[in-house]
Amino acid sequence: MSTVTFRVFRGDRNGGELKDYTIEVQEGMVVLDAIHQIQAEQAPDLACRWNCKAGKCGSCGAEVNGKPTLMCMTRLDTLDTSKPVTVRPMKTFPVIRDLATDVKWNYEANKKIKPFTPAPNTDWIMFQEDVDRVQEFRKCIECFLCQNVCHVLREHDEKTGFIGPRLLVRTASLEMHPLDVENRLDMLKNEGGIGYCNITKCCTEVCPEHIHITDNAIIPLKERVVDEYYDPILGFFRRLFGSKKQTQAPSSGQAADD
Amino acid sequence: MESYTIHDYDVLVIGAGGAGLRAAIAAIEQGARVGVVTKSLLGKAHTVMAEGGMAAAMGNVRPEDNWKVHFRDTLKGGGMLNNWKMVMNYTKEAPDRVRELERWGAVFDRTPDGRINQRNFGGHSYPRLAHVGDRTGLELIRTLQDHAVKMGIHAHMETTIYRLLTDAGRVVGALGFNRQTGEFLVFRAKAVVLATGGLGRIYQITSNSWECTGDGFSLASMVGADLIDMEFIQFHPTGMVWPPSVMGILVTEGVRGEGGVLKNSEGKRFMFDNVPERYKGEFAETEEEAERWLQGDRNARRPPELLTRDVVARAIRKEVNEGRGSPHGGVYLDIASRRPADYIKKKLPSMYHQFMKLGNLDITKEPMEVGPTCHYVMGGVRVDPDTQATNVPGLYAAGEVAGGLHGANRLGGNSLSDLVVFGRRAGMAAAEYAAKQSGSYQVDEAQVRAYIAEALQPFNNPQGENPFALMKELRATMQKNAGIMREEGELKAQLEILANLKKRAWNTSVSGSRAYNPGWHTALDIRLMVEISEAVVLAALARKESRGGHARLDYPDPDPTFAKINHIIRRSSDGTLTVVAEPLPEMPEELRKIAEAKDLKELSDKVGA
Numbered sequence: 013m014s015t016v017t018f019r020v021f022r023g024d025r026n027g028g029e030l031k032d033y034t035i036e037v038q039e040g041m042v043v044l045d046a047i048h049q050i051q052a053e054q055a056p057d058l059a060c061r062w063n064c065k066a067g068k069c070g071s072c073g074a075e076v077n078g079k080p081t082l083m084c085m086t087r088l089d090t091l092d093t094s095k096p097v098t099v100r101p102m103k104t105f106p107v108i109r110d111l112a113t114d115v116k117w118n119y120e121a122n123k124k125i126k127p128f129t130p131a132p133n134t135d136w137i138m139f140q141e142d143v144d145r146v147q148e149f150r151k152c153i154e155c156f157l158c159q160n161v162c163h164v165l166r167e168h169d170e171k172t173g174f175i176g177p178r179l180l181v182r183t184a185s186l187e188m189h190p191l192d193v194e195n196r197l198d199m200l201k202n203e204g205g206i207g208y209c210n211i212t213k214c215c216t217e218v219c220p221e222h223i224h225i226t227d228n229a230i231i232p233l234k235e236r237v238v239d240e241y242y243d244p245i246l247g248f249f250r251r252l253f254g255s256k257k258q259t260q261a262p263s264s265g266q267a268a269d270d
Numbered sequence: 271m272e273s274y275t276i277h278d279y280d281v282l283v284i285g286a287g288g289a290g291l292r293a294a295i296a297a298i299e300q301g302a303r304v305g306v307v308t309k310s311l312l313g314k315a316h317t318v319m320a321e322g323g324m325a326a327a328m329g330n331v332r333p334e335d336n337w338k339v340h341f342r343d344t345l346k347g348g349g350m351l352n353n354w355k356m357v358m359n360y361t362k363e364a365p366d367r368v369r370e371l372e373r374w375g376a377v378f379d380r381t382p383d384g385r386i387n388q389r390n391f392g393g394h395s396y397p398r399l400a401h402v403g404d405r406t407g408l409e410l411i412r413t414l415q416d417h418a419v420k421m422g423i424h425a426h427m428e429t430t431i432y433r434l435l436t437d438a439g440r441v442v443g444a445l446g447f448n449r450q451t452g453e454f455l456v457f458r459a460k461a462v463v464l465a466t467g468g469l470g471r472i473y474q475i476t477s478n479s480w481e482c483t484g485d486g487f488s489l490a491s492m493v494g495a496d497l498i499d500m501e502f503i504q505f506h507p508t509g510m511v512w513p514p515s516v517m518g519i520l521v522t523e524g525v526r527g528e529g530g531v532l533k534n535s536e537g538k539r540f541m542f543d544n545v546p547e548r549y550k551g552e553f554a555e556t557e558e559e560a561e562r563w564l565q566g567d568r569n570a571r572r573p574p575e576l577l578t579r580d581v582v583a584r585a586i587r588k589e590v591n592e593g594r595g596s597p598h599g600g601v602y603l604d605i606a607s608r609r610p611a612d613y614i615k616k617k618l619p620s621m622y623h624q625f626m627k628l629g630n631l632d633i634t635k636e637p638m639e640v641g642p643t644c645h646y647v648m649g650g651v652r653v654d655p656d657t658q659a660t661n662v663p664g665l666y667a668a669g670e671v672a673g674g675l676h677g678a679n680r681l682g683g684n685s686l687s688d689l690v691v692f693g694r695r696a697g698m699a700a701a702e703y704a705a706k707q708s709g710s711y712q713v714d715e716a717q718v719r720a721y722i723a724e725a726l727q728p729f730n731n732p733q734g735e736n737p738f739a740l741m742k743e744l745r746a747t748m749q750k751n752a753g754i755m756r757e758e759g760e761l762k763a764q765l766e767i768l769a770n771l772k773k774r775a776w777n778t779s780v781s782g783s784r785a786y787n788p789g790w791h792t793a794l795d796i797r798l799m800v801e802i803s804e805a806v807v808l809a810a811l812a813r814k815e816s817r818g819g820h821a822r823l824d825y826p827d828p829d830p831t832f833a834k835i836n837h838i839i840r841r842s843s844d845g846t847l848t849v850v851a852e853p854l855p856e857m858p859e860e861l862r863k864i865a866e867a868k869d870l871k872e873l874s875d876k877v878g879a
Contacts, residue, residue: 024785040513042628052738056789057782061311063479066519066624068408069314085627108450109786116427119312127420128375136372137384143377147402150377150409154313189377 016088017096018046020058025106025114031055032096037088043076043099044083047111059110067220070155074111075100080157080218102160115156121175124203125183129194142190149185149229151221154178158215158225164208174205177215177225184229187236197240206234272722274445274454277426279305280704281697282444282459284431284486287315288407288689289669289696290465291414291423296697297463298421302704305457306418306425307446309481313415316467316479317689320407321522321620323389323399324686326364330381331388335396337361338864338879344684345865346548347393347578348648348677349818349828351499351836354857354865355655356675359695364687367694368400376413378402390527393578393681395870404522404618410686429455431485432794433721434462434493435713440663441493442711445721449791452784454722458713460704461664463696464490464651468670471795472803473644474749477509477520483795484802486671490651491801491847495660497839498673499649500802501809502819504680505754507532507582509643511600516628518643521603521621523682525638526575528617529564530605532586533637534594540601541574544585549577552869564608580679580818583642587754590641600641606634642754646685648676648819649809652838657699658692664703668696678818726784727776728793734779737793744771744799752807757823761811768807772800805839805847812837812849 017034033050044062051058063069065084072083077091077098091097105113158177164170175183183196183204200206213226223229239246281297283290286308297304308315327340340361345352372378372386378400379387388397402409418425428449435443435456443458466486470478491497508521526532534540545553553574554560560573575582586601596602605614611634615622618633625631625638650673651660658666669689676684728734751764775796780789815829816822835851842848857865860877867873 038514040628041515045515051788052736052742056736056738056780056792057787059786059788063310063314063316063481064319065479066319066516067627068405068620069310069318069479071310071314087628109783112450112786114450115311119427123419127416130373130375136369138377138380139384140380140382143380146377147379150402150412151405153318153408186375189375 016093019096019098021100022110024109041088043086044072059112061112070153073155073157080160082220104160104166126194130191131193134191138190146185146189149181157218161214161218174208181229197237201237274456276456279303279459281461281700282457283463285465287317288410289693291418292690292693293463293697295418296694297701300701302701307429309430311427317407317411320686321404322524323401323406323683325398325683326368326687328365330385332396339395342864343395347681352677353655353674360691363691367690371413374413374417376409391682392576399683404524404620432725434489436493437712441665460707461700463700464667464671465669466671468647470644472748472799474745475518476644483799485798488798488801491841495662496652498652500805500839501813502648502678504646504819505583505642506645507586508640511639511641512598521640525605529608532575533602534589545574596639598639600639602637603640604637649673658696666696666700668692728778728780731779734777737778741796755821755823756810764807768804775800808849809837
């Protein structure tokens with residue numbers, strides 16, 4: 013048993029300060045355990061969002077010693093605990109209180125993506141090798157750490173013309189579904205803002221599910237957009253024979269969340 | 271005076287896990303205006319943690335499988351206390367619900383011929399669980415979430431329901447508060463669907479997330495809804511036991527489904543010595559036969575590690591109690607010596623990740639240490655087997671909060687398909703009921719004001735107790751006195767402890783503002799948790815036998831008298847809970863033949879299944 017000091021952000025969208033809490037820690041503890049212990053013993057109103065405590069729900073993203081991570085999967089023995097451990101909320105989203113941020117924007121931006129639209133009269137036969145790629149994207153637990161580190165969102169706050177890595181991954185999971193016939197390239201090029209991404213791979217680095225966001229999702233989507241809109245030879249053939257994917261499905265996602 | 275906003279819906283769904291989202295979709299399809307309330311963000315509900323798969327007799331891997339075999343397996347696993355009609359509805363409809371998810375975009379693992387793959391699990395006679403690696407719950411909830419958004423769901427995220435509201439004996443809405451701001455909301459609704467999940471948080475060691483505080487059971491019981499079979503709590507045999515901070519986190523049954531074996535400290539596969547009488551003849555009797563089964567020999571019987579969860583959990587406890595446990599009080603679960611590393615990483619990726627990250631252990635190289643963890647409650651709000659209606663008009667329940675389907679013990683994989691089968695039924699029935707309601711219904715404003723005052727009381731009670739300490743005390747005492755093994759003395763002692771905690775739950779103190787204040791949230795949770803704990807303990811005291819998820823040290827065997835009854839837990843007008851024994855509903859002869867078939871051969875000979 014030893015004692016560790018945690019320097020935790022306390023405040024709301026109007027600002028706040030780092031506050032020190034010193035607690036006794038046990039073998040195997042993760043940062044989220046420490047936050048819970050602080051809540052139970054010293055600061056019952058310390059806000060943090062969490063659910064599963066097993067890396068499956070993606071609720072407890074925060075910046076621990078400056079590094080965006082899931083608090084439930086960050087063991088204290090991987091940190092230098094001789095110095096205070098700093099825990100701040102994700103920077104890209106407005107703070108609600110303390111470590112809990114307002115991530116509603118992600119749910120709103122998601123509505124730009126046209127839903128899954130299967131080919132009519134399909135027999136639903138799909139082979140494992142054809143779905144492996146999509147299953148990688150569907151591992152996403154929506155922790156939004158990739159959104160948090162993406163410089164387009166984090167430094168430039170471009171939240172109207174860009175949907176961010178998480179939602180590019182979701183678009184890829186639909187576009188690359190073997191039976192989907194919807195066309196989302198226009199959205200990617202325009203309101204999705206895929207051109208903003210300059211593949212610095214910060215998103216891939218922080219992904220707790222180890223999804224190859226940049227290489228497997230974003231770059232192939234960029235290529236599709238380039239082929240569709242900027243390739244003169246393909247464009248010529250397309251005018252002759254029509255595009256492979258027809259844009260026939262009505263748009264939807266008129267939903268409201270609050 | 272405290273203000274609140276009013277929201278009007280035809281159907282209010284409380285909970286946004288698998289059952290809640292499926293209910294919302296069904297109600298929207300019926301043309302109802304639907305609101306969904308969830309304590310978390312969308313897509314984070316406890317369903318997301320489900321790992322192994324969803325059971326449905328699709329017959330994709332073994333064409334011999336069909337609903338009748340699934341029906342028999344489910345009743346047998348449930349100690350025959352299940353509501354037969356729910357089991358029939360469930361086993362018949364589950365395959366359609368799985369295919370529906372695929373049509374909405376779910377991408378399940380595939381068979382070599384390109385169909386939905388199915389895996390083995392405890393208590394299922396055939397490989398029956400549609401799955402995606404070991405993250406099936408995530409696939410289910412994300413698919414439903416996406417489809418619900420497409421349908422135009424209106425979700426109130428991070429909102430807690432404090433009480434249901436009634437008018438002249440029927441449910442007409444609910445009072446809640448926004449967790450982010452602390453503002454109160456009144457929902458006026460013609461029908462309410464409870465889809466609030468389970469109650470694992472009343473125990474100290476649990477696989478359940480913070481949300482599983484048993485809200486729905488207490489809310490329903492407080493407005494007069496009957497609960498059923500609350501003594502049956504499932505302790506999943508394999509939770510992590512080390513390090514202490516992760517104790518209870520689930521290790522999927524899929525590890526055993528993929529060939530993992532349980533061993534004690536002497537290296538012995540002890541499950542061979544723990545096959546109960548009713549399962550004799552259905553499981554491999556030697557390691558050699560179990561090995562052949564793993565290699566795909568269809569004449570070999572299943573390894574005893576795939577017995578039902580109640581049986582495996584108790585066998586583990588016995589090994590540990592008799593001194594043959596692992597260093598940290600569990601037993602060994604070994605997949606490393608059974609399957610190649612690549613296979614393990616492909617089929618059980620989150621288990622690999624979870625042990626690597628949290629336990630510093632490579633499961634492709636070393637055995638895991640595991641022990642029982644509170645996982646599921648079989649009992650719940652009593653519902654009509656077709657409509658999921660409770661005995662209170664306007665109130666419906668689906669998913670873990672509803673009782674009846676699983677009897678005394680749930681088979682692994684039967685929960686995820688339960689959610690979608692009965693979520694859909696509840697949503698449809700609630701929308702139909704709502705459409706028939708005409709005239710005015712009243713929300714009692716004085717009642718709302720009184721509830722708001724009592725909810726805010728911990729802020730004005732500086733001398734009160736720390737809610738976190740109270741919560742810890744409740745969970746520790748329930749674990750000790752009403753846990754996996756029970757006996758009369760401890761259960762009675764727990765009733766007294768609960769009576770005391772009940773008073774103290776109304777004397778807590780919290781500080782700070784109402785915005786995202788976990789101390790305040792805990793103070794309100796504990797009020798509901800003591801209520802539901804009492805129902806569990808009362809039902810456990812009344813059942814003087816051992817069956818399924820209810821094991822008594824003082825009554826270690828099943829008792830034929832108790833084989834014929836369910837326990838109904840009812841609240842009288844003065845607020846006290848009573849337990850009433852009620853005979854099981856009569857099962858039609860044709861179904862009885864299926865349920866009681868001795869083995870698969872008899873099942874096939876007698877009823878052509």
